[in-house]
Amino acid sequence: MTEQVEDAVVVVADARPNERVVEALLACDAALEAGASERWLAVPYLAYARQDRSFEAGEGVSARAVLEAFSSCADAFVTVDVHSSGVLDFFAGAAVQGRAMPEVAAALEDRGIGSVLAPDEGARGLAEAVADRLEVPFDHLVKTRLSGSEVVVEPKALDVAGEAVVIVDDIIATGGTMCKATEQLLEAGAERVLVAATHGVFASGADERLDAAGVEEVVVTDSIPSKRGVVSCASALARGVSMLQEARS
Ligand code: R5P
Secondary structure (H helix, E strand, C coil), rough: CCCCCCCCCECCCCCCHHHHHHHHHHHHHHHHHHCCCCCCEEEECCCCCCCCCCCCCCCCCCCHHHHHHHHHHCEEEEEECCHHHHHHHHHCCCCEEEEHHHHHHHCCCEEEEEEEEECCHHHHHHHHHHHHHHHCCCEEEEECCCCCEEEEECCCCCCCCCCCEEEEEEECCCCCHHHHHHHHHHHHCEEEEEEEEEEEEECCCHHHHHHHHCCCCCEEEEECCCCCEEEEEHHHHHHHHHHHHHHHH
């Protein structure tokens, strides 16, 4: 920072790839050095958030590791649609999340969507938010994870025959979850299936998998740069900052 400041400073940073975590820490430290009274760290996509417990012997809890590192340099933390809100407790100060579903839903408004589906119960709130905006019904599918890249979506009593449906989730990583859900819905007679998520990680092969599964369109925010990023997450992040302001005023 080139200027001295006295007020609280919001540092907007990425946490992916790994070197961005170090950049975030250094930017917060620069704000301290410049005289900021408080440092609020705003990270649209909180990398490592899905590892919120040790799933196998020998593994660390990466969400805790990253948020404890951020706690060392920031007084407050803002992110967008974190996988599980419980991980925010790993941050020592106030931590909130803004929601990107209003913008995601707006991007879907002219697609003729008849139903909104969450691929599992955990994403039901996201589906509801999109469905409310589109004024269509919503539901969730039942998913069982077999491995890191393999999931099974159990049939659910839902009449999607002849409809255009959108599946809404917090994140697309390998694409496995969206692909299984898409196949399930096409089998159930859906005419078209779109998928939407806040964060598009698109791990190696995800694009091809989504195309092969019959996904008509992918809508994600730009919380992670990608060629599929069509929706800005800036407003969601700003809403998170406003929540912090209100909570701390
Ligand atoms: C899991 O509960 C999450 O909400 C996502 O469904 C999951 O992380 C997506 O991962 P993938 O694209 O690898 O199936």
